[in-house]
Amino acid sequence: MIMTSNLGTEEFQRHSLGFARETKSEHERRKGAIETAMKQTFRPEFLNRLDEIVIFQGLTEEQIKQIVDLMMKDVKKRLTERKITVELTEEAKxxxxxxxxxxxxxxxxxxxxxxRQVENPLSTKILQGEFKEGDRVLVDVGPKGFTFTT
Known part of the structure; x- marks a missing residue:
């Protein structure tokens, strides 16, 4: 059985400034705080049955962008049925x-x-006839949010 939890991370989230690489000493401090929170939350009988505890580091901005790319593959695949391609600029990512x-x-x-920001507006524009078969749509960022151009 695999379980995930954010147990003990509240303190670190308060001091977090978004995307940042965690140093080794910060990771050790965080690991200690999480282990303490686990001991305060769970009974020793339960903790003794855990084979392994893995503490993950927070995601970087680059890793989140890679996740955006992976999610966009699904969107692109669905649009190939309509022969429409879509690309995101680095700013949009x-x-x-x-x-x-x-x-x-x-x-x-x-x-x-x-x-909310890409799929829904893009679908609306396709239904309204703004984009048609063979179009290449570029998703970018403008002064009022995301822009969609051919």
Whole structure:
């Protein structure tokens, strides 16, 4: 059985400034705080049954952008049925990464952000006839948010 938890991470999230690389000493401090929180939360009988405890480092902005790329593969695949291609600029990826990342939830909100900011507006524009078969859509960032151009 594999379980995940954010147990003991609250203190570190308060001091976090978004995307940052964690030093070895910070990782050790965080590991100690998490182990303490686990001992305060779970009974020793339960803790003794755990084979392994893995403490992950936070995601970097570059890793979140890679997740955006992976999620966009699904969008691109669905659009190939309509013979429409879509590409994101680096600025669009960065904005999605920033808006879709939450230190408390990691990259989990990214799917909803991508849907709300890219998939839904793109679908609306396709239904309204702005984009048609054979178009290459470029998603960028403008002064009022995301832009969609051919």
């Amino acid at each position: 960065a904005k999605l990464a920033k808006e879709g990342f939450d230190p408390a939830f990691g990259a989990r909100p990214l799917r909803r952000t991508l849907q």
